[in-house]
């Protein structure tokens with residue numbers, strides 16, 4: 001008998017109508033009573049809510065913009081790291097493709113972020129303040145520092161096509177810029193995990209421990225895959241290793257989330273999110289296998305197939321986590337059930353002990 | 354805070370005296386010139402507002418329950434009425450809310466159509482003579498003006514701000530509509546106005562407060578269910594009120610958001626409820642998300658180091 005159940009019977013005018021006892025109990029499995037026997041506001045479920053309406057507001061973000069911004073940020077950060085490695089080890093082709101990927105992804109990522117603003121013209125308001133309590137603020141500053149660095153490094157690749165006077169300057173700045181970008185690049189790949197974890201959205205907030213690792217690994221899979229697919233097989237070895245390592249860690253983190261989150265993990269395997277994540281899993285596995293095979297055979301076709309699969313897997317994973325979060329915010333059960341358990345537990349230990 | 358600041362002000366919403374007149378909703382809309390957000394019949398008792406949103410800063414919830422309120426002998430018992438339709442109507446609403454659980458702005462609810470009830474005919478009466486008890490819970494919801502406000506913490510532009518009264522407001526000339534505050538709020542309060550792009554929520558009538566006036570809703574409330582005042586005084590008054598209600602046999606009376614040790618450090622707008630918070634659409638144990646951010650940052654930094662190390666190792670290992 002719950003505490004409220006006792007209250008209910010205490011205040012009743014006893015025996016007035018000889019009505020059924022236990023009217024205050026919660027419905028469903030937890031309350032040990034089926035829905036429908038008394039004035040419960042919630043249809044079939046084992047928790048109470050206000051007409052089944054959401055407690056939280058779902059993110060107002062467009063999945064295309066924001067999941068895209070996470071994915072592209074991952075590609076950008078990972079590619080910048082690969083570009084620096086390629087530069088230092090004299091892999092000219094790999095350097096070129098990763099530098100181009102880094103600047104393109106950074107540009108598109110910023111464009112997606114700005115496009116999603118309710119007032120895109122006010123993007124610069126992000127740079128009024130720097131707030132450690134806001135991952136979006138920190139991330140915007142990181143991206144703003146990162147973008148010019150990868151841009152200069154990319155210009156270095158197009159050196160011959162630049163007007164004469166700037167050529168020597170870019171040539172001198174190319175490598176230092178690319179190397180400086182590696183200071184920020186790892187954070188570019190992981191801060192987006194902190195960004196969504198720092199919300200009230202049950203799936204995202206509860207997965208706060210894994211998300212930065214998952215997003216970082218997903219970034220490695222995507223950027224490694226893209227680099228393997230776009231460079232010569234002879235130079236692609238490090239890109240393959242990065243892609244495969246990213247894929248393996250991403251899968252491990254995904255499994256850890258499913259295990260640790262309990263019922264809150266349900267939206268990850270249902271509906272649209274579930275379909276995206278299933279696709280992500282298979283795509284990532286296939287990509288890793290193909291790249292591993294290519295590491296033995298050095299095949300361009302395998303590199304392209306495997307790399308593309310890894311890129312797709314990373315994109316699907318971001319979309320899957322995005323949609324699962326949105327679902328967990330709109331469905332009241334993922335807010336109410338864990339919090340009710342916590343509250344009941346606290347009441348028991350607090351009052352009893 | 355410096356000494357010239359006024360004390361922290363707040364709302365105490367005593368739902369036990371709310372009569373569901375919605376004067377607060379109307380006064381809020383009028384005073385703050387909030388645009389209309391649709392007109393619909395939701396099938397949720399007398400609640401045709403739905404929930405808080407960008408264009409609804411006070412929302413009166415109506416909950417019908419088959420049970421008595423305290424020792425009160427309500428009229429329903431003496432009347433030859435049948436069973437209440439509370440469950441059946443909840444089913445119908447649930448059906449109409451659809452996939453998104455009514456989480457959309459304002460009064461949008463998806464398709465609630467007249468027609469046969471999804472659960473078949475009206476449920477049979479529980480009592481032999483067909484009479485039942487009924488209590489009607491009403492509660493006027495509002496932004497909680499949290500001590501630790503997630504919306505304010507995560508705002509990347511500094512648009513969300515704490516005032517000298519300890520309340521939380523949006524500076525509309527700063528907000529760029531990034532939308533981060535929306536899923537950050539543990540109560541689902543703040544929301545984006547679609548046609549405008551920016552977010553809006555209760556300001557506790559900041560303009561009135563600075564002029565020494567009480568907020569429009571508190572002023573309009575005919576039963577003093579909404580009380581405005583110095584937060585510490587309100588907390589004291591609320592504790593007394595709970596005691597009184599317990600003495601009167603309303604044992605289910607409880608405070609919500611009054612505890613400075615709760616997950617948001619106590620709400621600046623707190624409530625006296627007659628049932629569990631989730632019944633009114635409140636989260637049972639809200640926590641400000643930024644409480645966990647320091648640890649998340651640590652994991653983020655560690656993950657970043659891992660990313661860099663993986664790439665470095667890949668190049669070192671792949672040396673030709």
Ligand code: SF4
Pocket residue numbers: 496497498499502503504505521537538539540541542543554
């Ligand atoms: S977090 Fe939500 S309830 Fe708290 S002050 Fe912000 S909008 Fe209001």
Ligand code: SF4
Pocket residue numbers: 504507508509510511512513523527528529530531532533534535551552
């Ligand atoms: S939508 Fe406006 S108020 Fe909300 S976090 Fe973004 S800038 Fe701040």
